[in-house]
Amino acid sequence: MAFLEVKKLNKYYPIGTQKKFHALKNVDLSFEKGELVSIIGESGSGKSTLMNLFGGLDSKFDGEILVDGENIGEFTEKQMVQYHKEKIGFVFQSFNLVSHLSIIDNVTLAMTLSNVDKDTRIERAKMILDQLGLKEQYEKKPEQLSGGQKQRVAIARALVNDPDIIIADEPTGALDSETSEQVLDIIQQIAEGGKLVILVTHSERVAERSSRIVTIADGEIIDDKKSGPLKAVDKTFVLRSLDEKQTNKNLSLFSAIRMALLNMKEKLGRNVLIALGGSIGIMSIVLMLSLGKGINDYLTETMNENVNPLVIEASMTEATETSEAKKEREEKEAEESKNSEVVPGIPGGNTDSNPGSEVEFTGPPGTGSKLSFKEENIKELQEIENVKNVTEGFTSFSFTKNAIEFEDESYTYMNFGTISPDITPSNIIFGVLPETNEVLITEGLATSIKDNTADMIGEEVSVKIDTGDESLEGSYKVSGIFTPGDSAGPAGIFDSVYMTMDTFKSLSEESDKDVEANVLYLTSESEEFTQEIKSQVKELGYAGSSADILTDIFSQMLDIFTYVLTGVAGISLLVSAIMILTVLYISVVERTQEIGVIKAIGGRKKDIRRIFVSESFLIGLFSGILGVGLALVLSFVGNTFIERAFDATVLHTTPAFAIAGILVSIIISVLAGLLPASKAAKLDPVEALRRG
Incomplete structure (x- = not known):
């Protein structure tokens, strides 16, 4: 069986939607390795079409093309890729060298696509280039070479994978006569080395160098003859086949990136x-x-600059309220609603039925909750891991009802609170922290009462506190002036008054009122546990501090x-x-x-x-x-x-x-x-x- 055999080969090109052009008509041919075949014919005769079919560039045809016994018309895409890598080498009239690649990279391109290791492909490319007289041209670009040198590079590229068939399309068409003879000598030696070489040409001079001439006209083979012994040539090129066929893989990602880099470098x-x-x-x-x-x-x-990093604040929410406490609160609110009506447009606000009554406002987030802590809530928070202790506290906020009276003058303040672990001596600019029957006031409030802030230390003031449901009033000595600096919380924004929780409870008892803690301060065993405790407080449904709430907002x-x-x-x-x-x-x-x-x-x-x-x-x-x-x-x-x-x-x-x-x-x-x-x-x- 011939190495390359064509049986009843027909090729049609569609013309419009109905007609077809019959480019090749019942072509029958067979070729053996070692032949140097020229396919000649006028332009449009079908020789380039035949070349494309032999080379697997065009796979749409009728009939059979058998290469080494296999019909390439039945190849899958993967098999056709392997056919191109292992069986076919192309030499083009216009060289078709990649302009941004060096000569060595152009020659190794086929092996790069086959993922052949770098050392092997460089060694093989240099061997072929040396034989073709291009030893000094490895790193040059194609535009730096003459036409004959470019064609030799194209031949080297075709040979590098050691294919069985070399197809050359007008290999001397762009060369002068002397260079053409040199290229034809090389091609002849390739055929003599055991390759099947097919030249597609319209040149009679090129055809004369072949061992066989096939003439095609209008898609039909009109002549097929052997031309006798080949012309004797100097053995300047001796083809060396690979000792063993390289296992062809596929282009690696690294090689693809390298090729992309080379192109990017060009532009x-x-x-x-x-x-x-x-x-x-x-x-x-x-x-x-x-x-x-x-x-x-x-x-x-x-927000947290002057806040104790070990302290976590917690306030009640409806989600954490016990059912008994909720029922008690709802009954109380229902009783109060009989004597009040909701003011439209004021969230949570209400007014007495009498015109001109005050609007109640609970204050910004985190400035106090109407919901009080019960024993169950306190115990639940105490059981959080890494909580060292829990301190009860009380806060309230009012735009108009909280006030300090001094020397028959009344000065309103907005935020009231009990002393928490957050407030330390470092926050005191004058005086000391309050003890029993003493209060701590903010610098702004002290300044509004006396020009010399420090003069407020030791003064007796009457303090009015709005607890939401009740109003409390008592007389206390000013122990210190408090400055929050850049700290967060109500004291950092509003005028505030602070006293100890014991003092506040005594005031409640003296007023025959029952006011319970509405804020708890959890002290962490270590700063590293603070954030985790805050997260657990939130998971349990409790609200955080005003600093936390405002920071979140x-x-x-x-x-x-x-x-x-x-x-x-x-x-x-x-x-x-x-x-x-x-x-x-x-x-x-x-x-x-x-x-x-x-x-x-x-x-x-x-x-x-x-x-x-x-x-x-x-x-x-x-x-x-x-x-x-x-x-x-x-x-x-x-x-x-x-x-x-x-x-x-x-x-x-x-x-x-x-x-x-x-x-x-x-x-x-x-x-x-x-x-x-x-x-x-x-x-x-x-x-x-x-x-x-």
């Missing part, structure tokens, strides 16, 4: 601009996230603000994605020839996609790194100026933001590259080579 200026455009979006997003975190951290730090607002700004900044990422999409489409057009060559020498669709996706991946990676780098620089510069002006930093860039920025850049870039990569993979190799 360096354009790719730098694309990466810069994409980096602006990443930089903006990272800066917005850093700004949000920085402000949030500053707010939290400011502001944090939510800041998060929304940050995400909105980040979304706006993200629009630039969409623009960069469109840029990448456009540039890669342009790259597909520019590299049509390269794509055709890769497919001709055994590149899979997946390999083509992998190369282009690798390119988009690298653009995204470079954009992300550049964007994060710019964000870090701007954060440093911005924080330097802000720290000098306000003694604070508000741009906190974290490793998580940096990694997220790079990942987002890569993902968007890769997604943008999928369509161009898919388009490149679907290109028809015949059309790609023709257009290239």
Whole structure:
């Protein structure tokens, strides 16, 4: 059986929707290894079509093409890829060298697609290039070579995988006569070395160098004759076959990335601009996230600056109220509602039926709860792991009912509270912490009473306290002036009065009132347990401190603000994605020839996609790194100026933001590259080579 045999081969090209052009008509041929065959004919005779079918570039035909006993018309895509890698080597008239690759890389391209190890492919390529007289040309680019040298490189590329068949399409068409003879000598020696060499040409001079001439006209074989012994040539090229066939694998990801890098280097200026455009979006997003975190951290730090890190505040909620207490409260509220009506538009507010009555307002979040702690609640909180002790307390808030009277003058204050572990001697600017029958007042309140704040120490004042349901009043000595500094909580915002819990209980008993604790202060055994205790308090349904509540509210607002700004900044990422999409489409057009060559020498669709996706991946990676780098620089510069002006930093860039920025850049870039990569993979190799 002949090595290459064609039986009843017919090829049709569709013309419109109904008609077909009959390009090849019942072709029957057979060839053996060692033959140098010229297929000649006029333009349009069908010789290039026949070459494409032999080479597996076109697999749509009727009839049979048998290579080493196998019908390539029945090959799967995977088998056809292996056929290109192992059986066929192409030499083109226009050389079809990849311009941005060096000579050595052009020759090793086929072996790179087969994932042959670097040392093996370099050694094989150099051996062939040396035999072809190109020893000094390894690192040059194709444009630095003469026409004859380019064709020798193309021959080396065709031979590097040691194929059984070499198909040369007009191999001397772009060469002068002297160079043509040199190339034909090499081709003849390749055939004499045991390869089946098929030349497609319209040149009688080339055909005369063949051992067999097949003439084709209008798609039919009109002549097939042997031309006698080949012309004697100097053995300047001795083909050395591989000792054993290389096991052909597929293009590795690393090799695809390397090929993408080489192409990007060729268009360096354009790719730098694309990466810069994409980096602006990443930089903006990272800066917005850093700004949000920085402000949030500053707010939290400011809120907690003078707060005891071991103290956790807890208040009652309806969720933690016992059924008995809830029933008792509802009965009491029902009784009170008989003499009051709800004021529309004021949440939780109510007024007496008499016109002009005061509106009741419970105050900002965390400034007191009407719900009192019961023994069950206190015990539940005491049992939380790592809680050292629990201190009972009471707080209330009123816009008008809380007041201090001094020398027949009344001064309103808004927040009342009992001394908690949060208040320490470090918060006292004058005097000391209160003991029995003493009060502590804030600096602002003291200043409104006397110009010299310190003069309030030791003065007797009458204190009115609104407990929500009842009003209490008693006379006390001012023991100290309290300043919250930058601390959170009501004292940091409103005028406040504090006394010990024992003093407050005595006042309640003297007034024949039963006022129970509405806030508990849990002291942690260690600062490391504080956050966990806070979380457990919330899980049990209790409310946290005003500092915690206000921090959560502001944090939510800041998060929304940050995400909105980040979304706006993200629009630039969409623009960069469109840029990448456009540039890669342009790259597909520019590299049509390269794509055709890769497919001709055994590149899979997946390999083509992998190369282009690798390119988009690298653009995204470079954009992300550049964007994060710019964000870090701007954060440093911005924080330097802000720290000098306000003694604070508000741009906190974290490793998580940096990694997220790079990942987002890569993902968007890769997604943008999928369509161009898919388009490149679907290109028809015949059309790609023709257009290239």
